[in-house]
Amino acid sequence: MPWQLKNDRQIWLQLAQILTQRIVSGQYAPGVRMPSVRDLAAEAGVNPNTMQRALVYLEERGLVSAQRNTGRYVTQDAQLISDTRHALAQEELTLFCEKMRLLGFTPEETSQLLKSKGESE
Amino acid sequence: MPWQLKNDRQIWLQLAQILTQRIVSGQYAPGVRMPSVRDLAAEAGVNPNTMQRALVYLEERGLVSAQRNTGRYVTQDAQLISDTRHALAQEELTLFCEKMRLLGFTPEETSQLLKSKGESE
DNA sequence: ATTGTTGTATTAATATACTAATACAATGAT
DNA sequence: ATCATTGTATTAGTATATTAATACAACAAT
Numbered sequence A, B: 001m002p003w004q005l006k007n008d009r010q011i012w013l014q015l016a017q018i019l020t021q022r023i024v025s026g027q028y029a030p031g032v033r034m035p036s037v038r039d040l041a042a043e044a045g046v047n048p049n050t051m052q053r054a055l056v057y058l059e060e061r062g063l064v065s066a067q068r069n070t071g072r073y074v075t076q077d078a079q080l081i082s083d084t085r086h087a088l089a090q091e092e093l094t095l096f097c098e099k100m101r102l103l104g105f106t107p108e109e110t111s112q113l114l115k116s117k118g119e120s121e
Numbered sequence C: 001a002t003t004g005t006t007g008t009a010t011t012a013a014t015a016t017a018c019t020a021a022t023a024c025a026a027t028g029a030t
Numbered sequence D: 001a002t003c004a005t006t007g008t009a010t011t012a013g014t015a016t017a018t019t020a021a022t023a024c025a026a027c028a029a030t
Helices: A011-024 A037-044 A048-060 A078-102 A107-119 B011-024 B037-044 B048-060 B078-102 B107-119
Strands: A064-067 A071-074 B064-067 B071-074
Touching: A011 A048, A011 A078, A037 A048, A048 A064, A078 A107, A078 B078, A078 B107, A107 B078, A107 B107, B011 B048, B011 B078, B037 B048, B048 B064, B078 B107
Parallel strands: none
Antiparallel strands: A064 A071, B064 B071
16 A cells, blocks of 8 residues: 655645544554554655654544554544544545535536446446 | 635645636636736735736636736636536546545445435535 | 836745654563 | 664754745736
8 A cells, every 4th residue: 555645735644644544444453553653654755753743643633542662553442433434534525515516516416426436437 | 705725735726726616617707807916815815926826827727818917817718617627526526536435435335425415405 | 108007027034844863761572 | 681673852954835025017097
């Protein structure tokens, strides 16, 4: 799974988003130990400080916790993970609908476009 | 219509996006004269240079053209506007689907969520 | 003819993001 | 006991984004 970073948004925000996606999608399972900050940074091709910032962000949301000298672990709180997953989905949904509205598409048209796209794959 | 700017993305990119939305949604009709760079900048609360950069971006895409000393005008090419509108919609659609996929939602689930959202409003 | 407005260009200053290079204390492995 | 690895913190340097302050040439309006 590549770290596809763009330069149109702050790197640490993109890192935090990717890490969150990996947790809520189960790629990083509840309770498991995550790679070290340095390893993650090397893998993503960024400075450890930048990766650290992303991890702190996740920590503030309770998605990971750092055992000071043994490593960092994904939360075991399945409910929190599930809640986060659905909250993020709702957020994306709302943003997407708003953008489509600003482009002049009605909710019905938007829904139809999405359906068409799904069927064409 | 407010200029709701966040600080998580480059300002001129956000300005360009908003201006484009206003054109493809018909808020700035084909052929009409746009407010001056300075007026747009003042309205959006940004520096004229930043607004200028956004306008150049639109100009590179043919959506507006600058008559050197009389002002700037929206293109009269209705086809280009329509094409741009649909291209942007497809882009948003693709990005949205990809994000939902990364959150662990199938296309069917995503489609269903969107439909539910539309019906609940 | 003068004045104001247009788009455009230039230069400097400031704020921020990211990288770089360390350092430290605590722990597990050897 | 020694050593490598852990998260964390600090400081400096560099690149970029944005603002700020102008300036200019061309045209419209007066």
